[in-house]
Amino acid sequence: MFSTNFLTNRAVVFTSNGDPMKVVRVVSFPNLPPPRPKSVNIRYILSPINPSDINVIEGVYPAKPEARADLAQVGPGSAEEPCFIAGNEGLAEVQEVGEGVGGLASGDRVVMVKPQSGTWSTGANVGEQDVIKVPKIGRAATISEVQGATMSVNPPTAYNMLNNFVELRPGDWIVQNGANSAVSAQSLWPGFSSLENELKELGATHVLPLELLSDRSARSRIKEVTGGANIRLALNCVSGPTTAAMVGLLGPDAHLVSYGAMSKRPLLLPTSAFIFKGLTAHGFMQNRWYRENDLEKREELMNELAKLMVTRKLREPRHMILDIPRTASDDDATSKVRDIIEKVTSGKGMFGRKVLLRFEN
Ligand SMILES: NC(=O)c1ccc[n+]([C@@H]2O[C@H](COP(=O)([O-])OP(=O)(O)OC[C@H]3O[C@@H](n4cnc5c(N)ncnc54)[C@H](OP(=O)(O)O)[C@@H]3O)[C@@H](O)[C@H]2O)c1
Numbered sequence: 001m002f003s004t005n006f007l008t009n010r011a012v013v014f015t016s017n018g019d020p021m022k023v024v025r026v027v028s029f030p031n032l033p034p035p036r037p038k039s040v041n042i043r044y045i046l047s048p049i050n051p052s053d054i055n056v057i058e059g060v061y062p063a064k065p066e067a068r069a070d071l072a073q074v075g076p077g078s079a080e081e082p083c084f085i086a087g088n089e090g091l092a093e094v095q096e097v098g099e100g101v102g103g104l105a106s107g108d109r110v111v112m113v114k115p116q117s118g119t120w121s122t123g124a125n126v127g128e129q130d131v132i133k134v135p136k137i138g139r140a141a142t143i144s145e146v147q148g149a150t151m152s153v154n155p156p157t158a159y160n161m162l163n164n165f166v167e168l169r170p171g172d173w174i175v176q177n178g179a180n181s182a183v184s185a186q187s188l189w190p191g192f193s194s195l196e197n198e199l200k201e202l203g204a205t206h207v208l209p210l211e212l213l214s215d216r217s218a219r220s221r222i223k224e225v226t227g228g229a230n231i232r233l234a235l236n237c238v239s240g241p242t243t244a245a246m247v248g249l250l251g252p253d254a255h256l257v258s259y260g261a262m263s264k265r266p267l268l269l270p271t272s273a274f275i276f277k278g279l280t281a282h283g284f285m286q287n288r289w290y291r292e293n294d295l296e297k298r299e300e301l302m303n304e305l306a307k308l309m310v311t312r313k314l315r316e317p318r319h320m321i322l323d324i325p326r327t328a329s330d331d332d333a334t335s336k337v338r339d340i341i342e343k344v345t346s347g348k349g350m351f352g353r354k355v356l357l358r359f360e361n
Contacts, residue, residue: 008028008030009028009029009031009032009121009122009361010026010027010028010029010121010122010324010330010333010359010361011026011029011085011120011121011122012024012025012026012087012120012121012357013025013027013083013084013085013086014057014083014086015081015083015084016081017057017058017059018057018058018059019058020054020057020338020341020345021338021341021342023057024057024086024334024341025330025334026324026333026334026337027071027330029070029071032123032124032125033125034096034098035096035098035101035125036098036125037098037099037100038098038100038101038128039098039101039125039127040094040095040096040097040098040101040104040125040126040128040131041095041096041123041124042092042093042094042110042123042124042125043092043093043095043122043361044090044091044092044119044122044123044124044359045092045093045109045145045149045358046090046091046145046146046148046149046321046356046357046358047087047090047091047119047120047121047149047357047358048089048090048149048150048153048319048354048355048356048357049087049120049340049341049344049355049356049357050088050089050153050154050182050354051260051262051344052088053086053087053088053089053120054341054344054345056086056088056116057086063088063115063287064084064116065085065116065118066084066116067082067083067084068082068083068085068118069082071083071085084118085118085119085120085121085124086120087118087119087120087121087357088112088115088116088117088153089111089112089119089149089150089152090111090112090119090149091109091110091111091134091145091148092111092112092119092123092124092131093107093108093109093110094106094107094131095123098128101128102128103128103133104128104131104133108133109133109134109148110131110132110133110134111131111132111134111151111152111302112126112130112131112132112152113129113130113131113132113290113295113298114126114127114130115287115290117130120337121359122361123361132295132298132299132302134148134151134302134306135299135302135303136306137303137310138310143306143309143310144309144316146316146317147314147316149356150182150316150317150319150356151302151305151306151309152286153286154182154183154317155305155314156286156301156302156305157183157259157286158183158184159304159305159308160284160286160289160301161235161257161284162174162233164284165233165255165257165282166254166255168232168233172229172233173205173229173231173232174231174232174233174235175233175234175235175246175249175250176234176235176236176237177210177235177236177237177238177242177243177246178236178237178238178262179199179204179207180195180199180352181237181262182317183237183260184237192209195207195352202315205225206221206222206225208222210238210242213246213248213249214242214245214248219248219249230251230252231249231250231254232250232251232253232254232255233255233257234246234247234249234250234254234255234256235257235259236257236259236260236267237258237259237260237261237262238261238262239258239260239261239262239266239267240263240264240265240266240267240268241268242263243256243258243267243268243269244268244269244270247269247273247279248273250273250277250279251277252278253277253278253279253280254277254279254280255279255280255281255282256269256279256280256281256282257283257284258281258282258283258284259284267281269281317353318351318352318353318354319353319354319355319356320350320353320354321355321358322336322355322356322357322358323358323360324336324357324359324360325360326359326360326361337357340355343355
């Protein structure tokens with residue numbers, strides 16, 4: 001048993017896959033020992049809750065965090081009951097540097113290179129190669145904590161999908177669903193018309209509720225707006241039947257890039273789109289891009305995104321921060337985390353906001 005004075009760290013853990021409202025809990029654990037050689041101790045500043053984090057806990061996502069034997073001493077994590085810390089993305093600060101670490105110093109802001117690092121936590125010991133410094137652009141220009149915490153998943157996904165499938169030129173058109181998601185627009189709306197205004201302010205030309213996609217008058221309105229242009233790129237995070245309707249808006253030789261299935265429905269596309277219009281359908285996964293590209297390419301992409309952020313071409317997602325106070329018991333913290341996961345999963349009361357966890361420590 002540890003004295004509570006030493007239990008200054010916390011993490012959201014699960015020991016089996018299932019309904020996050022039942023399987024996640026918050027545990028406290030002792031101070032980290034000094035970092036091993038070639039490793040650093042980091043303190044997480046902000047860690048988002050992304051849809052894929054929920055899927056990892058449910059066990060329906062093709063990625064799994066490593067089991068954490070080091071937590072066995074505080075309860076979960078025995079050989080019989082492996083324990084995992086949730087969370088893939090986050091912004092952290094280097095606190096202590098181990099022997100032989102070259103490129104990192106105490107105080108550096110970093111994001112994770114290693115997927116499923118267990119970012120829903122106060123801190124961790126990580127290999128120096130498992131994190132990458134957040135770029136600074138120019139002398140003083142820097143990005144916000146929220147932008148740093150959310151820069152590894154959604155912005156690069158959007159950037160790569162826009163750049164790697166179709167060569168877009170000024171004046172070209174693209175169509176996307178889930179346009180109010182963090183990947184798409186990073187937007188908040190209390191009703192459709194304010195959502196529409198906000199998306200237009202971010203650069204959308206025409207905004208339609210999904211249900212109207214197959215409506216004739218809506219489709220002719222789109223033709224009018226685009227002047228009948230050949231739309232060659234469609235981005236899909238919803239899947240299900242409405243995506244077939246979106247594909248109907250595309251011109252010849254277009255590309256559909258699917259990166260999510262928020263509707264939890266299969267993607268059913270009309271065969272005619274392939275035969276008569278030469279449609280090409282792709283899947284995109286940012287993690288695969290990270291696996292297939294070296295660290296230098298990753299740094300280039302991060303720099304590019306940071307430049308877009310400091311010039312305000314890429315804004316921080318609309319968000320809310322869930323603070324877990326140091327004084328909250330593990331049970332209270334567990335309730336808070338479960339409540340917010342329930343809201344994120346149902347979408348109720350979230351108004352499109354990305355939730356970020358912040359543990360006081
Ligand atoms: N492949 C990749 O590399 C990659 C990278 C990043 C994200 N993603 C995926 O992209 C998707 C969006 O991620 P995010 O972080 O942007 O999430 P987010 O900000 O939480 O946005 C979720 C979006 O999904 C919509 N949605 C939820 N349930 C829906 C349903 N039943 N039918 C239609 N639309 C629904 C929401 O619309 P309402 O608010 O109107 O419900 C919202 O636009 C997720 O599937 C995520 O896993 C994939």
